[in-house]
Amino acid sequence: MADKDLNTENKILGAAEDVFIKKGMDGTRMQEIANKAGINKALLHYYYRSKEKLFMAVFNLAISKFIPRIEKIAYSDIPFFDKIRMFVEHYGNLLYKNQFIPMFVLSEIRRNPDQLANAILSQGVNTDAFFSIVQKEVDEGRIKPIEPRSFFINMMALIIFPIAAKPMFLRILYKNDKREYDQMLRKRLEEIPEFIINAIKV
């Protein structure tokens, strides 16, 4: 972050990403962003008029990178269970490498649900592709009856929750052993699809 060879605007955005995503809107100080970017507070306001606008730039950037893009996998020509495996592997890895993202998004939406949910919707989440293939599996009797949205929520819960709740589970169940916790998270990426498949197969 804040590399010497970036222009000032990008240095600011990079530093703002770091701080906002770790600490959230309310927990972030403009001073900390300025320090991390190697400039002073006044320049933040020169490039982005307010904290709110800088935050929205970071939020929209985060959303654009971390919204699940499932159309490609959904419409690909592989068996349904392999689609599950591929999605969990792909999306789980993305979040594993960016572990602060889930709590960032959840916290900010809790703080300001209407505006920020709209920010997500306006970037075009496309879950319909996923829902229709799940429904088709159900209709054709290849998996147990399940409401596609519930199924989606189950899958996201199993992927996201252990990352979002890491600060808690790490201390309460794993004696603050970060290495072991991350090992568990990686192992989950293989176990979750099988867990799900066993749960729904006929």
Add this chain to the structure above:
Amino acid sequence: MADKDLNTENKILGAAEDVFIKKGMDGTRMQEIANKAGINKALLHYYYRSKEKLFMAVFNLAISKFIPRIEKIAYSDIPFFDKIRMFVEHYGNLLYKNQFIPMFVLSEIRRNPDQLANAILSQGVNTDAFFSIVQKEVDEGRIKPIEPRSFFINMMALIIFPIAAKPMFLRILYKNDKREYDQMLRKRLEEIPEFIINAIKV
């Protein structure tokens, strides 16, 4: 809240619970608590010396009410799968009736992990009872091999995540229809145990 027949200290604590649990430490203003309690700011400091101390009172109270107490179910004399059903039913209902609790706990632990995880640990979470009965089921070949902590996390994920992420899923998947979302949450309490049982049964 702030009923006329409560003494001042309890009026304050009740009002503080309402506000802190919805908005978190950073999002809460002492003025709002005072208003909701029907008193003025100075009295808050008379009873609780600082915002921090008032917050800790609320946090510890929340923890004492919402930590899962699994020993009783774990050691009861019913089949393992019925224990799962009973726990999901019981704990799920508790959180369903207190839907702000999960994000409150997760957010605050993210903000201040060491102090607040200790606050939880010092109230004595007892997950060992649960872990040992899961391990026994595995050892005796009645369920598929699974690490007890992973299993616990899966179960908690399926119960908690749809509540914690409600502000997001409600708007993105349910067109802001609160009634339908709550209906889905209640229905899940019956579906989750079967989902889990299918996933692990041999």
Add this chain to the structure above:
DNA sequence: GTCTATATTGTGATAGAC
């Protein structure tokens, strides 16, 4: 115990020199 008034501090934002 409860109030009003005020002190104190922190922080987002702006003015103005260079």
Add this chain to the structure above:
DNA sequence: GTCTATCACAATATAGAC
């Protein structure tokens, strides 16, 4: 474009009257 200095306001906390 970038800086220093400063403003303006919000929020916690305290003093002191009753």
